[in-house]
Amino acid sequence: MVPLEASGPNAEQIRYWNETAGPKWTAFQQVLDEQLGALGRRAMDRAGVARRERVIDVGCGCGDTTIELGRRVGPQGPVVGVDVSTPMLERAATQARAAQLANVRFENADAQTHRFPPGQCDLVFSRFGVMFFADPVTAFMNLCVALRPGGRVAFICWQPLRENPWLSLPLQVAARYITLPPPPAPDAPGPFSFADPERVRTILVRAGFVEIAFEELREMLTVGGGASLDQTVQFLLQGVGPTSAALREADPAVRPRVAAAVRDALAPFHTAAGVRLGSAAWIVTARR
Numbered sequence: 328m329v330p331l332e333a334s335g336p337n338a339e340q341i342r343y344w345n346e347t348a349g350p351k352w353t354a355f356q357q358v359l360d361e362q363l364g365a366l367g368r369r370a371m372d373r374a375g376v377a378r379r380e381r382v383i384d385v386g387c388g389c390g391d392t393t394i395e396l397g398r399r400v401g402p403q404g405p406v407v408g409v410d411v412s413t414p415m416l417e418r419a420a421t422q423a424r425a426a427q428l429a430n431v432r433f434e435n436a437d438a439q440t441h442r443f444p445p446g447q448c449d450l451v452f453s454r455f456g457v458m459f460f461a462d463p464v465t466a467f468m469n470l471c472v473a474l475r476p477g478g479r480v481a482f483i484c485w486q487p488l489r490e491n492p493w494l495s496l497p498l499q500v501a502a503r504y505i506t507l508p509p510p511p512a513p514d515a516p517g518p519f520s521f522a523d524p525e526r527v528r529t530i531l532v533r534a535g536f537v538e539i540a541f542e543e544l545r546e547m548l549t550v551g552g553g554a555s556l557d558q559t560v561q562f563l564l565q566g567v568g569p570t571s572a573a574l575r576e577a578d579p580a581v582r583p584r585v586a587a588a589v590r591d592a593l594a595p596f597h598t599a600a601g602v603r604l605g606s607a608a609w610i611v612t613a614r615r
């Protein structure tokens with residue numbers, strides 16, 4: 328797959344998802360799909376995905392949701408996964424081939440600027456892939472144009488970090504040993520940029536959507552997908568999320584102490600199924 332040039336309004340994110348985050352999401356793909364799969368399926372249920380529907384999966388990453396959407400719409404429903412991360416899309420293409428789904432394909436493209444065929448899509452879907460646009464109003468306008476009149480958008484996004492102990496607990500523990508980078512501005516591209524429903528509503532209204540609805544989803548997550556306590560610590564410290572990001576900037580000598588402290592903090596939440604901690608997300612739906 329030809330890498331996407333890191334240019335245009337989302338150049339910084341394109342670089343980040345190819346050079347830093349993409350290789351990590353690919354390395355931990357099974358764990359992440361195990362952990363996030365149920366949340367994505369809840370969003371699909373809410374979207375009411377129907378047979379033969381034409382779907383765009385925005386920020387599809389390693390393709391887990393694109394494949395599930397492909398199954399739900401059936402062979403006559405084309406599904407396009409769009410992403411800016413070449414390593415993640417390569418994994419997605421491999422997974423789709425293994426699943427033998429001829430109706431699923433992938434585009435290495437920026438969903439904010441890509442010229443989708445206008446009015447050809449019934450549903451724009453995303454599992455945690457729409458919070459990274461430099462200009463979310465322009466991005467959602469672009470996606471709105473791709474939808475047929477009356478077409479739907481449905482996505483799942485995180486509530487604030489403090490409502491997600493699966494991420495905030497290890498970060499608080501790490502903060503005892505390292506200086507955390509300053510938190511990003513609430514509307515800067517990043518995993519929590521859609522945490523405020525009023526902001527999301529304003530973005531969608533300005534982009535041309537109506538019937539905007541939010542469903543709150545508070546779930547216990549199996550952090551690390553049910554791996555051992557040590558593997559879960561490794562996932563949180565070397566994989567994805569704010570603790571691993573903070574540690575990348577810190578003195579490597581401090582890592583063993585952080586790892587031991589995070590292990591102690593997670594131990595009370597370790598069950599036969601793995602480490603179980605709370606999460607909070609929004610499922611957002613709207614119509615063109």
Ligand SMILES: C[S@@+](CC[C@H](N)C(=O)[O-])C[C@H]1O[C@@H](n2cnc3c(N)ncnc32)[C@H](O)[C@@H]1O
Binds near residue numbers: 388437453
């Ligand atoms: C948090 S990951 C979620 C991946 C996948 N949806 C999942 O749930 O496993 C966010 C994804 O959005 C993609 N992304 C970020 N900015 C994008 C953009 N402007 N256009 C398309 N995809 C983008 C990233 O490359 C990444 O794959």
